[in-house]
Amino acid sequence: MNFPLRKLFYSALFCASFSACVDNSRSPQQQQNSSAEDFDFLGMMANYADNIIVPNYQALSSSAEKLSAEDGVLATYCAAIDDSVTEVSEEVADAWLELQAAIQRSEMHILGPVSENSGGLLNRINSYNGSELSLCGIDQAVVLASQASDFDITLRTNNQRGVTALEYLLFDNSLTHHCPSQIPETADWNQRSAEERRQLRCNYAQIVSADIGNSAAELLQAWAIDGENYRLDFINPNNVEDNLSALSDAxxxxxxxxxxxxxxxxxxxxxxxxxxxxxxxxxxxxxxxxxxxxxxxxxxxxxxxxxxxxxxxxxxxxxxxxxxxxxxxxxxxxxxxxxxxxxxxxxxxxxxxxxxxxxxxxxxxxxxxxxxxxxxxxxxxxxxxxxxxxxxxxxxxxxxxxxxxxxxxxxxxx
Amino acid sequence: MKHSAECFALSLLSVLVATAAMGDAEDAPILEEMLVTGGKDNIQTLSGSAQLIDEDTLEQFDFSDLNQALGLLPGVYIRSEDGYGLRPNIGIRGVSSERSQKITLMEDGVLIKPAPYSAPAAYYIPNISRMSAVEVVKGPASIKQGPNNVGGAINLVTPAIPEDRQGFIDASIGSFDYQKYEVFYGNSHGDFGYWVDALHYSSEGFKTLENGADTGFERNDFNTKLQWRPSLWGYQQRFTLKLGYADEGSDETYLGQTAPDFAQDPDRRYAASQLDRFESEHAQLHLDHLIDFSSTFKLNTKVYWNRYERSWNKLDGFIGAPYVDLSEAGVDVRDVLGRNNGSLFPRLLGILRGEIDSRPLPVETLDVTNNDRKYGSSGIQFKADYLLEGASVQQHIEIGLRYHSDYIERDHTTRGYLMTAGTLVNDGIEWGSKTINEAQTDALAVFVNDTLKWRDWTFNAGLRVEDIDAEAEDFLNPAINNKSQTVLAPGAGAFWQFSDTLGFLVGVNKGFSPAGASAGEDVDPEESLNYEYGLRYQNGSNRAEVIGFFSDYENLLGRCRASDSGCEVGEELNGGGVEVAGVEMFAEWFLPTSGKLQYPVNFNYTYTESAFQSSFNSSFPQWGNVQQGDELPYLPQHVGRLQLGVQASDWDAYLAFNYTSEMRDEAGQGSIDSVLHSEALSTVDLSVIWQASSRLLLQSSVDNVFDEQVIVSWRPFGARPNRPRTLRLRLRYAL
Structure with missing residues (x-):
């Protein structure tokens, strides 16, 4: 390298050393505590919506569907009831437990559509949160449903519907009613055969489980992207403060x-x-x-x-x-x-x-x-x-x- | 724009009729008063970084995109947007490149942004095709140029009045129906001189909309310069009047894509952008007067008047504030496109693409706002040059004074559209105005710059003072804000001619960017302290330059957070700082040769690193919530260009390799691969020029020979590409 170029080279090297001069250190406090403004709230809300809440509701809907399907375990059980049956079948019990499991998991995020209208949709699925189960009301509904082809469960109160009503219908082996004597629908209930009572309760249980399925489907539709798309409301960054608060409150x-x-x-x-x-x-x-x-x-x-x-x-x-x-x-x-x-x-x-x-x-x-x-x-x-x-x-x-x-x-x- | 084609034909006809004798007139030398660097010779002894791209260099690739031209220079950062440089985003020395807001932009030494003080975003930029030179000045620019000189200044220089008849017809066609036609004619008769220039520049655009709607642009530019050079009252004087009119119509959008969609087709435009259209008109009148009182004292006066109107009807996202409450407001399009590869909001993405129909809800209604703006700027500036010569000392004192006034009027009105079977259908709702405001600024700027040459040394020191009074009025939420600020920007430097070929420079300059007209009284201008040192080498035609720089920016505007003490939440305040440092290398070299061919090599490279010096919530959305140590977004660590050429007597060929490293989309630290970022881009350009005869020049250029397309920006809304391979064929006939 000739002298002028050597001078040029070393001079350039000298100048190039100027480049590493910015102070890019962070204080130890900052290294430990990144500001909350850094946090990916959008990612977090999307994670809760897509990987926890909606999958829980999907599990709820699937388990309700399994129970209430025309050829599902409950229909099979109901069709097989005779005087030798003394308790609910293991398959139905497992299916009910699976449904309850899905419901219980969902109870930890009571927010959004399930909580609107004073928790109407939630209470239709699980009335334990709303009010005490109306055993007499269920007993009445069992009889009414067997008498009228146009029985509409949606006209019944929430504490006669849902998974707790289903539990009573399937797991109460006493089969006795809980109404006062003056209630006409249940006046002769206890005199009926056990098989008949179990059958009628099973028939009504199918209506109740179908109702749970409908409520679960309604809940899923409320969150679905091509439905009411509550998911968008939930993860919309404009609403992060309210939704984060709702999530922590839940x-x-x-x-x-x-x-x-x-x-x-x-x-x-x-x-x-x-x-x-x-x-x-x-x-x-x-x-x-x-x-x-x-x-x-x-x-x-x-x-x-x-x-x-x-x-x-x-x-x-x-x-x-x-x-x-x-x-x-x-x-x-x-x-x-x-x-x-x-x-x-x-x-x-x-x-x-x-x-x-x-x-x-x-x-x-x-x-x-x-x-x-x-x-x-x-x-x-x-x-x-x-x-x-x-x-x-x-x-x-x-x-x-x-x-x-x-x-x-x-x-x-x- | 039918009338533009007719005007063009008329211009062409008149020029052809005026053609007479053969012969080439040489290009007239550029007048010093139009330059901010003082010319290539003066640059040699400047105490800071400055470059001048002359016409010959601009011709090598027949640049019509300012971004491409500036790629020839170190220390200049470009964020590509439309691929044609219609609205360049230029930054210098690390300042934000957003709409070139943080640099001083001039034409012939006159502020050319539509409203440099009231609204510094450069929505109008002169067409580089009609320029004869481009100057870029960094550190020392802050003394003689302003405002917004935190990074530096760019001056576009129009041709000088030719001494003899000079004219040409220049026609280019190319890929994507690229068309460029220019007619230039000028002459001098005694003390009078003139030139007329008409330029038309258009393309159908390289992006595609599924419905086949236009994505291109058309620009027309008519300019004339008239000059009178009398000797009046015993003094040689020069009066120059420049008149110009330019218009543009472009189907441009802010909307980009998701990364997966980009990977499938970088040139796709989503259906939601089908109505986007930019239209503008620009008119200018510049009067320049020079009087040579003596060989040592002259006075240059410029009076200027610019008017600019633009309307940009474009997708602005989904309906949100101020029309609906936050809880009903749409999601930011950047979140829709940029988060999780566009998978977080599938329905909204489907609407943008035109695949899903909107429901009549604000959150699914597309906000298409017409941003209608009117700008005006006018002023008068004086610059006196005194030359004092002593025994061993030469002193050049420059004193400048400028009174400037500018304004902006904004009227943004929104229409809502529902995506229906891939077409935007108006929802029939009168959403109203999003913005109606005005700002007006009066600024008095004074500078003194003293350059002293003593033996091998050149020293300079200067001071710029600006007194700025601004008023902003909001008509939607009635409020008037007055903002007064006075800024002092000193600078000093030295150059040492070490040998005949080698010199060293050092300089420190303070730059500033005024606080906006709507800023509170306590808010100070942003400031920068820029240090440079380096060397300059020149040996005949060969020259090289290596300059290290360190810029310390302070008083970056921030917003008070709830976690900040001593301020009201949302209040604007001063608090941010960032350091930018790096090294620029530049060389123009002719390889040794013994034959008739010459081999010019042009090289530039810039290494840059940056770090915020404090944690704050910046009011500049691109920075957002900044943590100490974060790097600046859209600041490439490496950017460079290597150009190899072959020059013969009647033909030239050039091959250029360009590289820009990846850039963060937001301020941050750590691995860039884990966050949203633009991708590294390497392109190769080729140009071959053949002087077929003394009058006829033919040129063939291929930009981006290997058709490399990457995500060059995630702003404004989503992934955007650089221009794909473009072939251009040019014919230039000298009159």
Whole structure:
């Protein structure tokens, strides 16, 4: 290289060194805590809609369809009823449990179309949330449906429809009615043969399951892209603040409904609406005695709603907020509660039935206050385990996800 | 635009009739007063980066796209939009390229944007085909040019009045019905001189709409320059009057595509853009006066008047604010197209494509807004040049003063359309006006620049002061805002002629971009401190330049967030900063040869890196919520061009390799592959010129020889391509 070019080369090298001068460091605080404005809320809402909520409703619809199909398990069971049948078939029981599982998983995201009109659509599917089951009303409807070809279930109240009505119709082996004597439709009910009563109830169960199927289809249509497309409302970035709030509010089902109502009232921990020490009849599933199974599904669904499943979820917001230990704590509490349920040998109804004395009451109180220790009052202990979870939900979770959402920038198209 | 074809034919006929004796008149030298760099010789001793592309260079590829021409220079960043450079997005030294808002744009030293202060977006830009030179000045531009000189300035230079008769007919045709016709004729008679230029430039466009609607454009440009060079009152003077009219009609859109759709057909346009149409008219009157009081003192005065009207009827997304509440408002089209490869909003995408019919809901109704705007700018500027010569010192003092006034009137009205069987059908709803506002600015700018040459050294120092008074009035949400700001922009630099061939330069200059007319009283102009140092080499026709730069931008406009303290949410405030640094390399070289052929090599390369210095919520939507350390969007880390040529006595051939690296769509850090980004683009251009006779020149050019098409931008709405392979054939007949 000749001298002038060498000078040129080294000079160029000298100038080129000027290029690496920007300070692109981030402060340690920023490396840990990215601003909430960074978070992909659109991606998160789309994940919840496409991978959790709509699939849950699809599962609900499929399981309702399985039960109510003209050639489905329920129709097959109903057609085979004779005087040798003393209880619901295993296939129907499994199908009902599968339907309940789908419903229970969906209960953790009560928002949007299912909650509109004071939860009308929800209550048509599962009236446990709305009001006490009207056993007499169902008994009447059974008879009316058998007498009139134009029987319209949609004219019945919600507490005579839905999955809890279906449970009564399929799992109540007493087959006796629950109406006052002056109700004409049920006046001669108890005198009918068991086969006839089981048959009539089964026939009405088919109507109820079809009604559940219709409600489930209506729910899916409300979310469907080529339907009412609530999905678009839900993931529309313009609505992120409201929908994120609705999503986090929905998680409090675990506190109000699962802990306080499903567990608290039957065990007497929560005396609302029940003056006795415990109220076993207030369990969610008194006939199939599947209440604990429902709570288990609620807990599994809670974990999925917390994490967003495989995609973005509240746990990512919590991690962004720098309190990842909250995620671990809450998920551990879920696992502990599920293990506690799995270790129970008797149903919730039976456990509640066993709480009769003040000593039982005290033992229950002790079990819920010390959920870390084993106890014979397993249901009460379960209450305490879930309370650990809901305490975090009410304080630390709310603080972590109560983010200042970014202002959507004006379009830059001048 | 029927009348334009008739005008053109008439111009052609009159020119042909006027043709007389043969002979080539040489191009007249460009007048120094039209240049902002002072010319190629002056650039050699500038203390900062500046380049001038002369007419010969512009002819090598017969550039009609300013973006392509600027690709010859380092430190200039382009974000392609329509593929023809109709509305270039140009940035310099890292500033945003959005509508060239952050650079000073001039024609013959006169501000040429429609309203440089009130609305700095460059919707009008002169056609480069009728220019004889393009200048780009970076750091030192901030003393003598302004406003919006944070990055630099670009000056487009019209031809000088020829001393002898000069004229040509220039006709080109090409792919996609590309047509360019230009007629130029000029002459001087004693103290009088003139030229007339008529240009028509059009194409049917390379994008396709399924319904076969137009996607092309047509531009017409008529200009004349009249000059009188008398000696009056004992002083040599020159009066130049330039008149111009330009119009444009283009079926251009903001709408791009999703990435998967782009991969299938980059040139597809969705049905929702079928009504998009841009129309504009521009008129200008520039009067230039030069008086040589002596060999050491002259005064140049420019008076200018520009008027520009444009309407752009285009898809603006789905119906939203201000017509409906946020809860009913449509989703941003950028989210529809850009998120998850367009899979998040399948129904809305289907509507945009024309595959799904809209339901009569705001969220599915297409917002087609006619953005109707009127602009005006006028002013008077003086520049005095004093030359002082001492024993070993030469001093050139320049003093400038400009009074400028401009305005913009915006009236944007919306119509709603429902996609129905692939056609946009008006929904019959009077949605009303989206925007009705005006802004008006008066600005007084004064500068002093002193250049001192002493032995091998050239020093310069200067100061620019601008006093800007603006008023913005909103008629929809009645409010009037007054904004006054005074900006001081000093600069200094030095150049050392180390040897006959090698020199070193260093400079520091402050640039600024005024706060908008609607900004609050506490909001300051954006500022930049630009440092440069480098070397310049010239040996005969060979020259090279390597310049390192560091730009520190401050007071970037932001919006107060709920998490910010000490301000009201949504309030505009100063708070952002970004650093941009890099190195520019530029070379024009003739390879050694012993034969009659010459082998020119042109090379430029720019390496750039950037980082925001603070976290803030920028009011500039392209930046959004910025974190400290984020890189700027649409700023390529590597951009360069290598051009190889062969020049013979009657033919030339050129081959150019262009490269632009991938760019982020939004400010951010980390792997660029995991976020929305434009793709790296490599293209090859070829041009062959044959001087068939002394009058006749034939040229064949192929732009993008290998037909490379990538996503060059995700803005404004969705993935956009560069122009595919385009063949152009040109004939130029000298009169």
């Amino acid at each position: 998680l409090f089902y675990l506190d109000v409904d699962v802990k306080d109502r499903k567990l608290g009232i039957p065990t007497g921990i929560n005396n609302e609406g029940c003056s006795a020490i415990a109220c076993a009849d207030a369990v969610e599933s008194p006939f199939a005695e599947a209440s604990l199974r429902h709570i288990r599904h609620n807990l599994e669904s809670f974990a999925e709603m917390l994490t967003g499943g495989e995609g973005l979820g509240f746990d990512d917001i919590i991690r962004f907020a720098g309190v990842d230990e909250l995620n671990s704590r809450m998920l551990t509490a879920v696992d502990d509660a599920i293990v506690a349920i799995d270790n129970m040998e008797v149903s919730l109804k039976q456990q509640a039935d066993a709480i009769v004395t003040s000593e039982d009451e005290a033992a229950c109180a002790n079990a819920l206050a010390n959920p870390g220790s084993p106890s014979e009052q397993a249901a009460c202990r379960l209450f305490g385990l879930i309370r650990r979870l809901t305490d975090d939900l009410k304080v630390d979770f709310v603080a972590a996800v109560n983010v200042d959402l970014p202002e959507r920038g004006q379009a830059d198209n001048d």
